[in-house]
Amino acid sequence: MQTLSQEPKASTRRGQRADSARPGGGFVYGLILPLAAALLYEGAFRAGLVQARLLPPPSRIAETLWKLAASGELATHVIATLLRVGLGFGLGAAVGVFLGALTGSSALARRLLDPTLQALRAIPSLAWVPLFILWLGIFEPSKIALIAVGCFFPVYLGVMGAIANVDRKIVEVGRAFRLSRLKLARRILLPAILPDTIVALRSGLGLGFMFVVAAEIMGASEGLGYLLVDGQQLGKPDQILAAILCFAVLGKAADWLILAATRPLLSWQDSFARSG
Amino acid sequence: MLSLAHLDKVYPNGAHALDDVSLDVEAGEIVALVGGSGCGKTTLLRLVSGLEAPTHGEVRVDGEAIFAPHPAIGFVFQEPRLLPWLSVAENIGFGLEHLPPGERRDLVEEALLKVGLAGYGARWPRELSGGQAQRVSIVRALVTRPKVLLMDEPFSALDALTRATLQDHLIALWEASQPTLLLVTHDVEEAAALADRAVVMQPRPGRVFADIPIPLPRPRDRLSPGFVEAKRAVLAALDGSLSQPSGGKSSKGSQSPAGSWW
Numbered sequence: 001m002q003t004l005s006q007e008p009k010a011s012t013r014r015g016q017r018a019d020s021a022r023p024g025g026g027f028v029y030g031l032i033l034p035l036a037a038a039l040l041y042e043g044a045f046r047a048g049l050v051q052a053r054l055l056p057p058p059s060r061i062a063e064t065l066w067k068l069a070a071s072g073e074l075a076t077h078v079i080a081t082l083l084r085v086g087l088g089f090g091l092g093a094a095v096g097v098f099l100g101a102l103t104g105s106s107a108l109a110r111r112l113l114d115p116t117l118q119a120l121r122a123i124p125s126l127a128w129v130p131l132f133i134l135w136l137g138i139f140e141p142s143k144i145a146l147i148a149v150g151c152f153f154p155v156y157l158g159v160m161g162a163i164a165n166v167d168r169k170i171v172e173v174g175r176a177f178r179l180s181r182l183k184l185a186r187r188i189l190l191p192a193i194l195p196d197t198i199v200a201l202r203s204g205l206g207l208g209f210m211f212v213v214a215a216e217i218m219g220a221s222e223g224l225g226y227l228l229v230d231g232q233q234l235g236k237p238d239q240i241l242a243a244i245l246c247f248a249v250l251g252k253a254a255d256w257l258i259l260a261a262t263r264p265l266l267s268w269q270d271s272f273a274r275s276g
Numbered sequence: 277m278l279s280l281a282h283l284d285k286v287y288p289n290g291a292h293a294l295d296d297v298s299l300d301v302e303a304g305e306i307v308a309l310v311g312g313s314g315c316g317k318t319t320l321l322r323l324v325s326g327l328e329a330p331t332h333g334e335v336r337v338d339g340e341a342i343f344a345p346h347p348a349i350g351f352v353f354q355e356p357r358l359l360p361w362l363s364v365a366e367n368i369g370f371g372l373e374h375l376p377p378g379e380r381r382d383l384v385e386e387a388l389l390k391v392g393l394a395g396y397g398a399r400w401p402r403e404l405s406g407g408q409a410q411r412v413s414i415v416r417a418l419v420t421r422p423k424v425l426l427m428d429e430p431f432s433a434l435d436a437l438t439r440a441t442l443q444d445h446l447i448a449l450w451e452a453s454q455p456t457l458l459l460v461t462h463d464v465e466e467a468a469a470l471a472d473r474a475v476v477m478q479p480r481p482g483r484v485f486a487d488i489p490i491p492l493p494r495p496r497d498r499l500s501p502g503f504v505e506a507k508r509a510v511l512a513a514l515d516g517s518l519s520q521p522s523g524g525k526s527s528k529g530s531q532s533p534a535g536s537w538w
């Protein structure tokens with residue numbers, strides 16, 4: 001055996017550079033703008049510059065939140081909303097991944113299923129509500145069905161597109177190494193579609209939060225959407241804003257959770273976003 | 277050892293890529309496939325690898341007909357085609373899944389050492405230079421010890437200096453297990469530096485135009501008269517292959533300088 005000219009020793013190890021692409025304190029930057037706006041408005045309110053009846057100052061919203069939290073009410077509403085989103089998203093995303101994978105990998109399945117699914121996609125999801133209520137009643141099942149429908153389409157489209165976009169040249173590497181269909185899927189297709197699939201799941205989850213509000217506004221006795229309606233009917237803008245704030249935090253946290261859970265799987269990526 | 281018999285390839289769009297190509301290659305022989313663009317070199321390699329099926333004719337390795345990718349045949353693509361989600365070491369071990377992890381690791385370490393990339397195993401492909409990536413892709417194919425190695429212009433994207441270095445690396449790697457090597461190239465110098473034989477092809481449809489032996493000892497001195505003569509002979513045949521579309525086989529002595537043969 002012959003050893004050829006040696007490159008200078010590479011010293012980087014995976015563990016060492018795991019997070020070098022993302023500064024850990026990055027979220028601090030994201031807080032600057034909303035905090036500054038809140039402080040400014042609070043200051044203007046204290047100085048008597050603004051009328052606070054319809055737009056209560058941050059301190060009042062914080063107080064309302066605190067009261068809701070202390071009474072345990074907030075937890076009830078948050079849990080109700082999260083359960084609906086979780087179930088609806090889980091259902092919609094699972095079916096979306098399955099059907100997307102099917103139509104993405106089989107031309108026959110695509111020709112059979114895709115036209116129908118695209119036609120269904122053209123229907124505004126809210127148009128299903130009356131039917132869902134007739135079929136499933138006014139309680140949880142109809143709400144979860146609506147959320148699932150909303151989450152389904154972006155996931156379905158994303159997964160199908162991701163499979164269609166897999167580089168033929170990379171698939172050929174798998175063929176040259178004689179991978180079976182199953183191994184080809186596991187060792188080449190799955191990792192190749194992962195980035196796009198995660199983007200699809202994130203947009204599906206975003207729609208999940210959108211539809212949970214719709215479902216809860218149309219009739220619920222608990223949930224953050226119920227807090228919104230309740231605040232409107234009782235003229236409590238601070239409660240509405242508190243619920244909106246909760247949505248912002250929950251939505252961001254859920255998205256972050258997907259990102260954090262999948263980041264270790266994507267550290268190989270060589271894309272523009274990494275270097276930013 | 278490797279025998280191609282009357283290979284024809286007509287693509288579904290009607291393109292006649294190969295017309296009655298026959299070629300016999302001995303075990304351990306290095307054959308350079310040279311020819312103008314579009315004369316079917318890549319097509320020929322893909323037929324041999326089993327990635328593509330011929331319209332007529334057949335490919336045999338040690339008497340066994342090839343219909344689909346075969347464990348005895350390794351393929352190095354024109355681009356490195358490393359899997360971006362696997363580390364360098366995992367890429368090299370891609371074809372060794374069937375081995376126990378310890379054995380696989382040893383083979384990969386040895387391979388990295390051989391191409392001068394020891395310590396690079398944990399890197400991602402995106403952290404390699406073009407030449408390093410191509411070296412990894414070459415050992416990925418070699419580490420499974422194929423009897424036949426097919427290479428499609430593996431160095432064409434690299435600068436002249438890197439290319440010459442990698443050609444030396446390749447010969448060193450080849451010497452370890454001496455597989456039969458079928459190498460497509462655009463570069464006459466590359467053919468003269470590596471091959472025992474240069475097969476010059478002619479386009480529209482792709483045919484064998486000339487078969488030029490290069491009986492030089494290794495390691496080869498690129499400035500020796502024999503080397504220069506070999507280069508000249510291949511260049512002359514190449515030139516002839518493009519000026520005689522009807523396909524004569526008598527152009528070995530032609531003195532005319534190569535025109536725009538690509």
Ligand SMILES: Nc1ncnc2c1ncn2[C@@H]1O[C@H](COP(=O)(O)OP(=O)(O)OP(=O)(O)O)[C@@H](O)[C@H]1O
Binds near residue numbers: 293
């Ligand atoms: N997948 C394909 N479908 C249809 N025609 C093809 C296909 N691949 C190649 N061809 C045609 O077959 C002929 C030979 O192509 P091939 O890629 O084998 O040439 P080549 O000798 O490798 O050229 P180059 O040196 O430019 O790489 C060309 O005329 C090309 O247009």
Ligand SMILES: [Mg+2]
Binds near residue numbers: 317318319
């Ligand atoms: Mg080619």
